[in-house]
Amino acid sequence: MSKFRTIAVFAYPAEAAVIKSKLESENISVFLRDEFTIATDPFATNAIGGVKMDVYKEDYIKAIGLIEKSNPEITQRITHLVICPKCKKRAVREQGDVMTATTFAERLKAVLLSIFPFSSDKHYKCMNCSHKFDLNE
Numbered sequence: 177m178s179k180f181r182t183i184a185v186f187a188y189p190a191e192a193a194v195i196k197s198k199l200e201s202e203n204i205s206v207f208l209r210d211e212f213t214i215a216t217d218p219f220a221t222n223a224i225g226g227v228k229m230d231v232y233k234e235d236y237i238k239a240i241g242l243i244e245k246s247n248p249e250i251t252q253r254i255t256h257l258v259i260c261p262k263c264k265k266r267a268v269r270e271q272g273d274v275m276t277a278t279t280f281a282e283r284l285k286a287v288l289l290s291i292f293p294f295s296s297d298k299h300y301k302c303m304n305c306s307h308k309f310d311l312n313e
């Protein structure tokens with residue numbers, strides 16, 4: 177099981193950089209994947225599915241809260257660029273108690289109430305083919 181969790185997916189590295197510096201100012205380690213591929217070839221963002229931003233699992237809730245506070249519009253878009261690995265459609269929704277909680281407080285409560293807050297459950301479901309998956313797979 178990966179010790180990282182994908183917190184957001186960005187279409188362009190510049191967007192990711194803004195959030196990265198914000199999170200790092202709060203002592204959260206941020207790891208971007210596919211950043212350089214997209215910087216070299218902007219059209220690759222469609223093929224790759226954007227720049228993935230990963231944080232350590234223990235930082236995930238704090239990081240989500242920070243993004244929600246500073247850039248709420250980004251949390252709205254987090255799943256919009258996620259592409260179903262099976263049918264390749266962008267029809268993916270987050271699921272599960274933690275992920276469907278709409279506010280940080282609700283999300284925190286959901287985490288506190290669950291025995292294994294960072295279980296290996298699938299967090300995304302494709303609305304097109306119903307395939308369930310996680311970005312870290």
Ligand SMILES: [Zn+2]
Nearest residue numbers: 260263302305
């Ligand atoms: Zn699908």
